[in-house]
Amino acid sequence: MSDLTDRRARKKAQTRALIRRTAQELFAARGFESVTIADIAGAADVAVQTVFNHFSTKEDLFFDGRTPWVEGAAEAVRSRPRSVPPLAALREYLVGVLGGLAGQHECGERRRYIATIEPSPALRLRELELVHEAERRTAQALVEAWADGDTSGARVPEDPATAAALTAATWVAVSRVLLVGQRPVLGDRADAARSAATIVSLAEQVLGDLELGFGALPAAPPAHSVTGWPEQARQAG
Secondary structure (H helix, E strand, O other): OHHHHHHHHHHHHHHHHHHHHHHHHHHHHHOOOOOOHHHHHHHHOOOHHHHHHHOOOHHHHHHOOOOOHHHHHHHHHHOOOOOOOHHHHHHHHHHHHHHHHHHHHHOHHHHHHHHHHOOOHHHHHHHHHHHHHHHHHHHHHHHHHHHOOOOOOOOOOOOHHHHHHHHHHHHHHHHHHHHHOOHHHHOOHHHHHHHHHHHHHHHHHHHHHHHHHHHHOOOOOOOEOOOOOEHHHHHHO
């Protein structure tokens, strides 16, 4: 029974990989909107329902296997050594991902990937949804890290949920702006390497500054009177 289950699992994985590869080749050659699920099924020699058994939408097919950063940022926080502050682990991961993705623009496959996304509203919308999913997962991982008795000596915020949401949204947005903003230049092989190095340098600087600024925040909010004004201002008035 175990051998039969293993064979079925391998067959399922092979079929999924075939469908994904076929679809992504068609998208690159003909554009995302012009390719139908029926086109993909025919080219892969499978039934249309088989495609839907593995992928809910064409957008899922396009991005499958291409967005490890959706889970990766959160996993970097969760899997870090206990001596490493959560934000240090997050910064190191994001800088590494940006460097890797930017560097891939020298290869034809990455350039075709970007060239397919840019003219497609559906893909740009799905990409943004994936960014928001990455933010959500990262925020949850930060909340867990701060609630778990962080032993790295780093500052733990008074309101972990709010701090995590703000941190995830800001840091992921910074990463996206740095990468997406450079896509036109990265598409030019002559400038890709230099632009990739610039992205990494900027990411290290901006995320490093954000990390330092987070640590410099007060551990608790200033005292307030019932009027809502800071206590020092009330006394001065």
